Amino acid sequence: MKDITEERYVDGKPKLRRFHQARWDEPIIFELSNEGERGILVPEVEEELKGSVGDVLSRIPGKMLRKKRPELPELSQPRVLRHYVRLSQETLGTDLNIDVGQGTCTMKYSPKVNEQIARMPQVAEIHPLQDEETVQGILEIMYKFEQILKEISGMDRFSLQPGGGSAAIYANASIIRAYHESRGEADQRDEIITTIFSHPSNAACARTAGFKVITLYPNEDGYPDIQALSAAVSERTAGLMITNPEDTGIFNPKIEEFVDIVHEAGGLCAYDQANANGILGITRARDAGFDLCQFNLHKTFSAPHGCGGPAAGAIGVADELGKFLPVPVIEFDGSKYRLNYDRPESIGKIRSFYGVVPVVLKAYAWVMSLGAEGLKEVAETAVLNNNYVLKKLLEVPGVSAPYAKGKRRIEQVRYSWEKLAVDTGVHSEEIGLRAADFGVHYWTSHHPWIVPEPCTIEPTESYSKSELDEYVQIIRNVSDEAYKNPELVKTAPHNSTIHRIDHAPLDDPSQWAVTWRAYRKKVKRDKAGE
Amino acid sequence: MKDITEERYVDGKPKLRRFHQARWDEPIIFELSNEGERGILVPEVEEELKGSVGDVLSRIPGKMLRKKRPELPELSQPRVLRHYVRLSQETLGTDLNIDVGQGTCTMKYSPKVNEQIARMPQVAEIHPLQDEETVQGILEIMYKFEQILKEISGMDRFSLQPGGGSAAIYANASIIRAYHESRGEADQRDEIITTIFSHPSNAACARTAGFKVITLYPNEDGYPDIQALSAAVSERTAGLMITNPEDTGIFNPKIEEFVDIVHEAGGLCAYDQANANGILGITRARDAGFDLCQFNLHKTFSAPHGCGGPAAGAIGVADELGKFLPVPVIEFDGSKYRLNYDRPESIGKIRSFYGVVPVVLKAYAWVMSLGAEGLKEVAETAVLNNNYVLKKLLEVPGVSAPYAKGKRRIEQVRYSWEKLAVDTGVHSEEIGLRAADFGVHYWTSHHPWIVPEPCTIEPTESYSKSELDEYVQIIRNVSDEAYKNPELVKTAPHNSTIHRIDHAPLDDPSQWAVTWRAYRKKVKRDKAGE
C-alpha cells in the first residue's frame, strides 16, 4: 500500500491536504452507445392530429430530407446522467477549490440564492417577444441594474446587451467608430491605443472593428508609459482602450492624464473594467474622464463562470455617446418599462434580443445583497487579501513580483518564477500541474508572456485568511519540492483525473481531432488499421 | 510515478475502469471555524417593531434564557458550501455508480424530472393545515396514488402516512393488534410468525408492537417451510408478517397456502412488499389472500434514498381493516378532496400530518410515466437482469447461490463466498472493500448471517447489460485477485476516500464518540493531553 502519510506536510499550518481528484476513466460517450436505447421520449402526437396532416415528411423535397440518421450515441437516461455527473466530478469549479489561481478571472463566490432565483419559471420561461405588459418584472430588474451601474461607474447610459466582456469591448470599439463616423472622421481616425498589460481583447476587438492597434509598454517603474502615449497620439487616434488596474494588478496612477492626452488628440477613452472588483466604490471610470467603460457581470458581479459562459458584459457611456448604444434600450416612464428600438444612430444589434438576462439578474441580486457599503467592503477586502497573499508569497523561494516594486497591488498580482526556473529548471506551468495535486487551480494562460515564468493570483474577497494561507502553503511546498526533488514536480500531476498529456497532436493538422468522428478517421483508424 | 496502466485489466470486456474516488481530506467542520465569520444573515427586524416590543429576551425567566452560546462552527457561506460539496463528492450515490451491490435496497434510477417537480413551491411551500380548498392539487395526487396502489396490490384501502418501510410494517402490526382487540382476542393472540429471510423489520416491528415472534427457517430446498408454519400456528397466532420474494430473491411458491393456514388459525397476513420491484403487474398481494401489505416508495417506486431517507411507506389493507387505518384518510366526493379524521376505530397517528408528501409525489409521477405496461416492463426487466447476473456470477470462482438450486430468482440473489473464503482466506466484506476500488458499492449488511460470506446483488431494471457486465467483471477480477494476491484484497480499499478503519473504538463505550464534543473529551484530550 502506498504510504500517503508522507503527503501531508507538517512544516507549517495549515497542513496540506492529501488530495485526489475523482477519476472515473469514463469512455467517450460514443463508446457507451447501445443500439436502441433511449434517453428520453419526445411528446407523442395525437392520432387525430397525425391523421389530419398525413405524411408530413413527404412534403420535404427529396434532397432536403435527411437520409442517414445522425450517428448520435444511444443511451438510457440514467446512463447519460451518470456519464455527465462523473465528468462533473472531474471538473474543479469555484464551489470546490480555493480558486485564486486563475488571476484576472475574478473567481469569486457565486451565491446559490441568485442561481436559484434565476432558474425560476419567471425568468427561465419567458419569451423575449412577449407583450411588454407581461414582462414588466424582468424589464424592471434590467432597468434598475442599469441605474446601479451608472452609480458605480459614474457613466450616463448603459446597455446590458453584450454576451461577455470581449463582446462588450467590441461594442465599445464599434461605438468609437460610430462616433468618429458621425463626425466624418472615421477614415482619418483609425488607430486605437492600448497597453500591453491591458487584456488582449482590447487589442483584438479594436482590430476586429477595423482599427490599427498601438500598444504601449510599461516604463522602468512598471507603470504604463505616459511618454510613450504622448508620442503615440495624433490626428489618427480614434481612442484609448485600456484596463486598469492592469492584468498585473498595478493601478495606473496617471490614468487621468492618459485620458486627457487622448481627449486632447480628439480620441475617446474606453475603460475595460473587468478588473473592477478591487475598486468598487473606490474610484469611478467617469470621474477619471472616460467616455466608455465595460463590466463583466460574470466576474466582478458574481455570476458564475459556467465553464466559460453564459457570460454578460455591460457597457456604459457618457451622455453624448448614448445615441450610439445598441438597440433596444430600456426606458421607464414612471409607471411602465418599455423597449425602445427607435434609435437611428445606434450601432444596431450586438446579440439576439436584450442580453444574457439570467446573468444580469444574478448580478442585480448580488448588488442588492450588499449595497454601497457592501460593495466597498468587497473591494477593500479583495485588495487586502491580494496584498496579504503578495506579502506571503514573496517569502517563498524563487518567486518575485515584477514591476512597481514595493508598491501595493489592487485586484491581483502577476508574479514571476524566473529565479526558480533558473535555479531548478522547473517552469511555472509545471508548478501549476503540481499544485493541481493539492486540489487547486493555477492557470498558465498569461498572455502576453512578457513577465517570464508568469503566474497570476487573484484572491478576491471570497476566501478566508485560512484558505489563502492554505494556498500559499501549497505553493511554498511546490517550490520546496522544485528545489529538493524537481522530478516530482516535472512529472505532475500525480493525483489528478488524468496524466501528462502529449500536446503535440493538437497543433498538427494531420493529427488534431476536434470531434470523435475526426479522431476515428484520422487517429484510430490509422492506428488500429480497422 | 505510479504505473496505473496495470490497473486496467484487459482480460475480457469491458475493461475495468481505473477509478479513484474524490479524496478531499476535509477536516471536521469545527476545525474550519474562524471566529466571527457568518454563513448567512437572518432577516433584520424593523426598528419600529423592535421599539414597540422592547427587550423581549428579558421576558424569558433567568434560568430559561440561554447563557452560553452554542459552540457551533463559524464559517462564511462559500466555505460551508465548499465543505459540503466536497463531502458530497466523497459519497457514492446511484447517480454515480452501478448500484447493484446493495441488494434488497432496490437502488434504481430516480428520475430527475420528478425531483424537479417535487421541489416546486407548489409542493415545497404548502403548509399541511391550509384550508383544504387551497391544497386540492396535492390531495388529488395523494388520492390518485392510493387508487394506483390499490390496483397494483389488489388491496381495498391505502394510507400513505408511514415515514418508511419499517414504519409501515409497524403500522401493519398495530392494525393487526387493533383487529384482534376489536374482537376481544388481543391478549390471546400475541404471536406473529415470520421467516428468517423476511426483512428483520418484520420481526422487530412485531416485537415492538408487543407481539412474540416466531421465526421460520427454510426447508431443505431453500423455501420457507410450510410444515414449520403448520406447527407454529395456534390460537395464539395474531398473524403472519412476511417478505416475498424473500431477501434471498426466492419467491415462496406456497405463499397462498401460507396465507390459508394462518387464516384458518384466525390470524391476519401482512405482506412486506419492499421487494415488489420484480413482481409489479405479475402477481398481487390480495390475490394471494393477504389482508395487509406495504410498499416502500423510496425503493420500488423510484424515489431517491437520500442517504437513508426521507422515505415513505404505503400500507394497503382489505376492506374490513380499512377502519383501522391511521387518520386522516383522504376522501373524494366527486368534486373535492378532503381529509377525514372522524374514524373512531383508527389506530390514530403514525406520524405528523399525512405522510412524506414529496416522496409520494415522486412515486406518483414515476408510475404515471410508465403505466400498466411500463410497470410490468420494470418487473420483467429487473428479473431478467437478475437472472442474467446470476448466470454470469456463478461462472466466477468461489461464489455460489445457496438454496433453491437451479431455480430462477426474482428481484435479487443472495450469494455466498464460502468457497472463496475457504480457498483464499478472503471474506465477503473484503471483496466489497476491493470492489469499492473500482467505483461500485457492494454492501456487507446481510443480516441474518445465515448464508455464510453473504453478498446480495439486485440489478433492478435501471442498468444496461453493459453495466451489468462491468459489475460482474469487477467481481470476477476481485475473485481472481483473491486467488492470486489475497493481500491486495485484504488491504483494500486503495482508491477510496480513506483507508482501512479501526472499528474497535466504535464498540467501546470508553472510546466511542458520536459527536465531535464527545471525541474531543474522550479521545483527543486523552491522547494529546491537551
Add this chain to the structure above:
Amino acid sequence: MEDEKPTVYPYIPNSVPAVKKQMLKEVGAESVDNLFEDIPEKLRLKEKMNLPKPFVSECALRRHVEGILSKNKTCREYLNFLGAGCWQHYVPSVCDEINQRGEFLTAYAGEPYDDHGRFQALFEYASMMGELLDMDVVNVPTYDWFQAAATSIRMASRITGRREVLVSRTVSADKLSKIRDYCKPQIEAKLIDYDPETGQLDLDSLGAKVSSKTAAVYFENPSYLGFIEVNGDEISKVAHDHGAICIVGVDPISLGVLSPPIEYGADIVCGDLQPLGMHMQFGGGHAGFIATRDEEKYVMEYPSRLFGIAPTMVEGEYGFGDVAYERTSFALREEGKEFVGTAAALWGITAGVYLALMGPQGMLEIGKGIMQRSHYAMKEVSKIKGVRCPAFKSPHFKEFVVNFDGTGKAVREINKALLSHKIFGGKDLTKEFPELGNSALYCVTEVHTKADIDKLTEALKEVVG
C-alpha cells in the same frame, strides 16, 4: 427513412427488444415468463393492470403533474400564520443546493469508505446538534418528532424498567395519539394538567401522578401552544426524585435564546429538525432527533443508528462507522431495540448545513428576531376588540393562542374570511382544546415583516369587526 420503433423506456435500458432477446438466450429462457416459474399460475395476474394511461414523454408527464399541482395555493402567494408542528422558516439556498446534489440525494447504505462523505456529514450534523443541545450523543434522524418522542419514552421505560409515562396535557392531540399507539403494549401514558391561566404544567397535578411506576415525565419547550415552560427545573426534579427520567421535546430553532433542556434537568431531549432548513412540503419535511448524555445505559437503548468517529490506518485521517451496531434490529431482529429503517437522513445532513451557516450568532439573532415579531403580533392582535391574545399569561416564543370568544365569530369562519385577504389564519383549536373556547394557534417567524403582521391585524379587524 424508417418510422418510430416500438417504445423503449428511457428508465429501462434493457427494454430494447434485441438486448432482451440476447439476455434471455444467455440465461436459457424462452421468454421472460419462464423466469417467474416459482409464482404459481393461479397467482399470476392475467390482465393488464387497470391503471391510468401514462404520459410517456417527460414533457407530457410534467405538464400533467404540474397541472394538478397548480391547484395548490402556496405560502409564497398567501401570508401564512399556521404552525402547530410544521413551521414556515426561511430555507437558506445552500441547504437546498446540498440536499439536491445527486451524490447525497441518491446514496443510501454504502460503506464508510465509498460513502465517507455521507458518514462525515451525518457525524457533523450530530455534532452540531450536540452543541445546540449541549449533549454528547445525537442519533441519525428518525422519522419525526412524533417518533422521537415515542421512542424517547420507550427508551426511558427500558432504562427504568417502568411502564408509565406522564405527558403534559398541552402536547398536541396528534402527537399524543402517536405516543399512545407506539407505547401501547408496554407503557401507559397519563396526562398532567396545565394551569388554565398560564398554560404552565401543573406541578400539583404532576406531584399527584408521579410515582415509583413513572418511567418518565415528558413535556415540551416551547409548548405546543407556544408559551415557554418556565418550571423545567422543578419538573425534572420531581421526576428525578421519583427515579424517573425527564424527557423534553424542544423546537431547535428556539435554542439560540432558550436554555438547552439539559440545563434544567432533561435526560433525553427530542424534537423535529424541520425548522432547520426543511421546506414545509405539506408536512413532508420532518425528521426527528433524540439526544442524551454519553452514558452507556442511554446509548445502548437507541434504536437508531449512531455514527461515530474512528481512526484509520493513516495518521490524521478520520474514519466513521456505526457505534454499537449490535443493539439494532438490523443486527438482532426482534432482540434489537425497537426497529430501525430508512427515515430522514438527508434532512439531518440539511440541518447540519443549516447550523453551519447560522453559527452561534445566527441562532441567537433568529431566536430573538422571532420573539420580537411574535410579541409584536401578540400586542397588535390583542388590540382588536373581542380578541384575547395571548390566551395564556406566560412568556412565548413563536406561537401563541388567540381567543375569539368575544367576537362572536367561529375560528372556522374567521379563517375562511382571511382567505379572501390571502392569509392563512392560525390553526383552529376548538376540537383539540375545547376548554380554550373559540381559539386558534398562530405562528410568527423570521419570514414575517412588520408589514405582514400589520396586514394580518388589519384583516382580522375587518373580519371580526
Add this chain to the structure above:
Amino acid sequence: MEDEKPTVYPYIPNSVPAVKKQMLKEVGAESVDNLFEDIPEKLRLKEKMNLPKPFVSECALRRHVEGILSKNKTCREYLNFLGAGCWQHYVPSVCDEINQRGEFLTAYAGEPYDDHGRFQALFEYASMMGELLDMDVVNVPTYDWFQAAATSIRMASRITGRREVLVSRTVSADKLSKIRDYCKPQIEAKLIDYDPETGQLDLDSLGAKVSSKTAAVYFENPSYLGFIEVNGDEISKVAHDHGAICIVGVDPISLGVLSPPIEYGADIVCGDLQPLGMHMQFGGGHAGFIATRDEEKYVMEYPSRLFGIAPTMVEGEYGFGDVAYERTSFALREEGKEFVGTAAALWGITAGVYLALMGPQGMLEIGKGIMQRSHYAMKEVSKIKGVRCPAFKSPHFKEFVVNFDGTGKAVREINKALLSHKIFGGKDLTKEFPELGNSALYCVTEVHTKADIDKLTEALKEVVG
C-alpha cells in the same frame, strides 16, 4: 448575553474586523485606505455610492427579487406561439440537472487535468454536433447565432480574401444588423431577394449579384420565416462556381428530418443551440455554433477555442487540449483571428446532454412531430376567414407566416386580444417585412398539443371574427 455585532458579510469571510486588523498588520498597512496608494486622491470617491438600500438577509433579498419577478407572465401560464429566434422547446430535466452542478456551473478556465470533465464534455458536445451536422470540426460555442453568422462570414472573407457577402433577404432584421455592425470595416453585406410567392431565395437575384468579389453566400434553413429553402444545392453551386463559400445557418432541432447542409454544399454551417436544452430566459439562453470540414484553411480561421483529443502518458487514457491555440487572440492579441472571450460554454455542455438523451431516434421523432403539429396549426388557422396561412407556398418546419390582411385587424390588435385568452400570438412582422402586409410569424413546437392548437384557432376566430 451580548447583542448583535456589527455586520460581517457571509460572502466576504475576511470582513470579520479582527481578521482584517490582523491582516493589515501582516502587510504593514495602517488602514485599508493605504492599499489604494496608487489611486490619486482626486480620483477617490469621497461619498458612499448612492445605491438602493440592500437586503442583507437572504430571506429579504429573495422576497425583494421574487416580488419584482412575479410581475412577469410565463409561457407556462400562457400558451406561447412566439419563436423568431428564441423557441419554446421542452428542456429535459437532465439538462438542468447537469448545468446546475456546481462543478460545471462554477468552473472556468482550468487546465485539462483539473478540468478534465469540462474538456471531455465540450469535446463530446462538438462531436455530437458533428454527427448532427455531418461535419468534423465544431467550435466551443460562441455567443449566439448572430455572432456565429457574423464570424462565419468573416472567416469566409479571410479564406477567400474577398470583401462582399450575399445574404438572403429573409434573414431577420436584427441578425442582419449584427452582421453589418460586425463585418462593417471589412465586408459589405448585399441582400438577395426572395420569391414573393414561395419565399425561396431568388436564384436570379443571386445570379445577378454574385461575382468574383463574393466571399460567401449566406442563407438559412429553415428560413427565419419558417419555410424550408429547397434549393440549397443550386445556391451552393452558384457560390462555388464563383469561388465563394456557402454558409448555411440552421436550426439544429430540424436536423433529425432535414438534410445536414453539407449535403447540399454548405462549407460553413452555423446556428443557435438554444433549442437543444436551453430555457428561453427572455433571450438569455443562446449559444452559437460554427462547423466546417476538417481542413486546415478552415480550422485556422476560427476565432473560438477548439478542443481536441490527445493521448496521455497512460495507454488508453484520453486527454484534451486546445487545437491550434496560436490562432486565437489570447495568444496573438490583435494578430489573432477576431477575438475570443467568455461566451456560452455551459450551454454547449447542455446541448451535448440534450443530444445524448435524444439520440438519433429522438431527433427524428421530434423533427417529425414538430412538423406534424405546425402543419396541423397551419391547416386549422388557414380555415379562419380573412386569414392567409401559410403566407408562403413552400414546405415549412416549425414556423410560418400568418397574414391577417383579410381580417381588417392589425397584428398588434390581434395579439392584444389574444392576451386575454392567455395566448401569446406570433411575432408582428409589419415593421420588419412591410411587404408581407399585416402578418405575424407563428411558431409551433413539440410542447404544443392538439388542444393547444385548437385553443389558438378558437381564440383567433373569436378575435378576428
